[in-house]
Amino acid sequence: METRNIFNPLANKVAIVTGAAGGIGAATAILLAERGAAVVLADIALEPAQAVAARITDIGGRALAVRLDLADEASIRALIETAVGTFGRLDILDNNAADLSMGLRDADIETMDLEVWDRTFTVNLRGTMLACKHALPHLVKAGEGREVGGVIINTASNLALQGHIIQAAYSASKAAVIQLTRSIAASHGKRGVRCNAVLPGLTLSAAALENLPARLREIVESETLTPYLGRPEDLAHAVAYLASDEARYVTGQCLVVDGGTSTHVPGIAPFRAMVAEGL
Ligand SMILES: NC(=O)c1ccc[n+]([C@@H]2O[C@H](COP(=O)([O-])OP(=O)(O)OC[C@H]3O[C@@H](n4cnc5c(N)ncnc54)[C@H](O)[C@@H]3O)[C@@H](O)[C@H]2O)c1
Numbered sequence: 001m002e003t004r005n006i007f008n009p010l011a012n013k014v015a016i017v018t019g020a021a022g023g024i025g026a027a028t029a030i031l032l033a034e035r036g037a038a039v040v041l042a043d044i045a046l047e048p049a050q051a052v053a054a055r056i057t058d059i060g061g062r063a064l065a066v067r068l069d070l071a072d073e074a075s076i077r078a079l080i081e082t083a084v085g086t087f088g089r090l091d092i093l094d095n096n097a098a099d100l101s102m103g104l105r106d107a108d109i110e111t112m113d114l115e116v117w118d119r120t121f122t123v124n125l126r127g128t129m130l131a132c133k134h135a136l137p138h139l140v141k142a143g144e145g146r147e148v149g150g151v152i153i154n155t156a157s158n159l160a161l162q163g164h165i166i167q168a169a170y171s172a173s174k175a176a177v178i179q180l181t182r183s184i185a186a187s188h189g190k191r192g193v194r195c196n197a198v199l200p201g202l203t204l205s206a207a208a209l210e211n212l213p214a215r216l217r218e219i220v221e222s223e224t225l226t227p228y229l230g231r232p233e234d235l236a237h238a239v240a241y242l243a244s245d246e247a248r249y250v251t252g253q254c255l256v257v258d259g260g261t262s263t264h265v266p267g268i269a270p271f272r273a274m275v276a277e278g279l
Helices: 023-034 046-058 073-087 114-142 168-191 206-211 214-223 232-243 268-277
Strands: 014-018 038-043 062-067 092-095 151-155 194-200 254-257
Touching (some): 023 038, 023 062, 038 046, 092 114, 114 168, 168 194, 232 254
Parallel strands (some): 014 038, 014 092, 038 062, 194 254
16 A cells, blocks of 8 residues: 555645535535645635635645636536646545525425526536536546545435435435436546545534524434534545545445434434333
């Protein structure tokens, strides 16, 4: 095995994090930079992405913010070219961005505007696929002459695992992201590229906190097995693991980071109350 730098495990690696202006993406970009990677922070919201990049460079890290619109293939191609042009290579693609502006407007298929479905799939699935498409030649190259090569981490959701009544388009787009992940792992594994997905459960990013009705938070909290809900840093650590050479034998996998919410029998909250009262 190649010698590892245990203090900066991602030293000499170049990463792109999409949706890095805030929330999970910002926490991930900061953590990857702390571990030694040069990070390109891509987001449709450029100014907040620049602010996160400045936080990284202020502490001595390497970072660049780039405006990205995942609905536009030319913008995605330009992002990859800028990353490789600036830092010389590409090792890690963290597809974190999603368009969450539709909120719960996709709850009911009968009344849902088609544009909600189309926009959701355009950004969350097509955008993720296009980022993979344009990054893959560079990720293959990253593995040439090395034991371990490039890596993609796609972002799905635990809502992609079960039927639910709140987000039909969103959860379908995320389920498709999981299958895309497996396809790329299969097609590019022998060329040195690993591809995995993280599946967050409810995570207290600013976006989630802003849009989350208090009742919904209570329900999820009662179904979560940990004493707390997740924070952006919890996802950042999962991504950093999958991005690292320590995960060299892990590909085509879904890492669910949801405090166990999706692992247990349905309706655990009333069962918990019953057990507390005595069986
Ligand atoms: N927070 C949660 O509870 C939760 C749960 C499950 C899955 N996720 C997933 O985690 C990821 C991050 O979520 P978050 O909670 O940090 O939300 P967030 O809103 O902070 O992050 C999403 C980012 O994507 C960017 N974006 C939106 N449309 C874009 C486009 N067209 N082009 C480029 N960038 C665009 C936004 O500007 C934003 O910065 C998303 O993929 C989301 O679906 C989050």
